[in-house]
Amino acid sequence: MIPIDINQAAEFSGGKLIGENKVITCITTDSRAAAENSLFVAVKGDKFDGHDFIEKAWENGAECVLSEKEFIVPHGKSLILVENTRKALLDLAEGYRSLFNIPVVSVTGSVGKTTTKDIIAGVLSQKYNVHKTKGNFNNDIGVPITIFSLENEHTAAVVEMGMNHSGEIDVLAKAVKPDVGVITNIGVSHIENLGSREGILKAKCEMFPYIGKDGYAVLNGDDDMLCKIRGFEHTYGLSNNAKIIWYGTDNEFDIWASDIEPMGLEGIKCTINTPKGSFEAMISVPGVHMVYNAMAAAAVGIIQDMDLESIKKGIESFMPTGMRMEKFNLFDGAVLIDDSYNANPVSTKAAIDVLASCKGHKCAILGDMFELGEYAEKMHFDIGEYAAEKEINELIAIGEISANIFNGAKTAGLDNKKYYKTVEEFLNSGYKPRGTVLIKASHSMHFSEIAEYIKKF
Structure with missing residues (x-):
């Protein structure tokens, strides 16, 4: 600092x-x-x-x-x-932030915050000396620490903001004072605390009043909740002359993707169309959701008046952080997809989609997803059904709530399935990986232990 x-x-x-x-x-x-x-x-x-x-x-x-x-x-x-020291820490961060006259981008959303933050930082780094949130230090302690790490040599910043209750984005955004605010999507993470997806939407939109004058909100137009903001901008707190940049897969949006072509585990290719023109991008991480993260980054690049070649270079330079769609080659051609950093129903279905696109034997090892409240049983059951519908060959469910994943797969007719109550029980089962293996669960399920076990093969 x-x-x-x-x-x-x-x-x-x-x-x-x-x-x-x-x-x-x-x-x-x-x-x-x-x-x-x-x-x-x-x-x-x-x-x-x-x-x-x-x-x-x-x-x-x-x-x-x-x-x-x-x-x-x-x-x-x-x-x-x-x-109150926690409030004072945020107030101190707000004061320190005021010492910098540089573009600051904040990123929030139910899924993809950290990845989107990293891709945006990669794009901006083609033009700026970028400071970004380390890992996902995105709460009322992590955000101030990120701000205090700003130095004179930094010419832009990208700050991730997380929450699990209403009012939390409000205090974080007050400290960050973003020039550009990105919302990736509105899912069901923390629905236990917020009651409904509408409640989650309102909580994420707490960022809007703090976007600087003549700033921008960058929003996913394909998201069925975020699109509700159209025509009701003031209702959701967007004022101060801030403009909205919409992105999605429809050519009505400011930034839109076309010619989306999955390339297996090598990644995904697409054309990103902008007001400045179009470019083809090869994203090194698989999954259609990665196209949305790239579009958000492209939108930020356009706002900062960057040329398309620099935006493309920034997007294509992205490499995932630990336990986020990490690929490991095992024996006899087997492959591990380690996506075990965290999980919710939206991101788990996206991961299953990636697994389903692979050739050969496909195994999903899935665990509990937390903070779903009264929706937990049904949402886990739906995941099991979804895995069966996507013709996953083998499913292993681990954790108390994940018995519902097992039951969903059973109901949908998936034959090769197993259930273990604990990670330890699974590790003692003698499991040997083959084909492509996906592991995914909430962070506190400690699926990193499973990843380390499988990587020994």
Whole structure:
């Protein structure tokens, strides 16, 4: 981060400064990372309280701590007293963001946030020195940390924003102040907390009021929920003269894809059409959903007045991050598709589509998808039916809720199927992979253990 003084940090966070005013060059929520010239923010979590580590942070070299509680401040050190450290962290990030006059893109949506963020960053990097969210650090701690990592040399930023309750995008977008806001789609992730897809749509649209004057919203026009915004922009909070760039597969959209040609596990080819002209792109990751991610990135490139060759180069340079449609070659021509980072019904069906396009024996190893509330049983059952309809040869369901995947496959007539209650039970089953194997489940199912097991073959 660029240096700021503690007085400025107190002003940004709305806190009371106790102690000396010095310069800080690092803001952290991890007391172990607190070092000379750092500010330690004592946030509270479900299983921890940063206030328990304040004295350790000072010992490690922190110049200042941001706290909800008063402490005896060591000589030469400082404390900023606030009512709520999590809110103050966001306020501090908002203040730090105001020091930068660069294009900032925010990305949210039910599915594809991280991949879309990475492709957008790849496109913008053809013109800018881009700072982007690491991994999927997209919550009320990860977003501020991303903002604090901005340096003078950065000329653009791409920030991922996640949520599982209403009001969360609102506070994140207030800190990010995006010039361009991208929503990939509205699925069913976190429907347990938000009640309905309409509730999810409204929660995602909390970003709109914070898009800068003359900024842009980039929206998936093929999404049956996002298209409801048309004609009701003000109802969903889009004002401030912000414009909408729609993308999809219909030529009525600003950015649209045609000639979509799956290339097996090598990826997918398409033509992306823009107001500046058209270009053919080969995306190195399979799945029609990747075309949508590429279109969103192309839209951002067009907004930033980039030439088509640079946009194409940025899209084609994309490589997936860990456990997201990663391909591993095994023995005897077998292949593992590791898509185990996370799962929801939309992304799981997309992954099954990729598996279905492969030749030879096709095996899907699927696990529980969480935060679906009262819809959980039916949505897991539907996944089992879908796998059968797509003529997957072998299905293995793992997890308590995934018994419904097994039952759905059974009802739809899939013969080769098995069910295991736990990952451990599966790992002890003697399974040997053949053909193409897909693994996918919610992150907390720990399917990474299955990936490591299969990669040994």
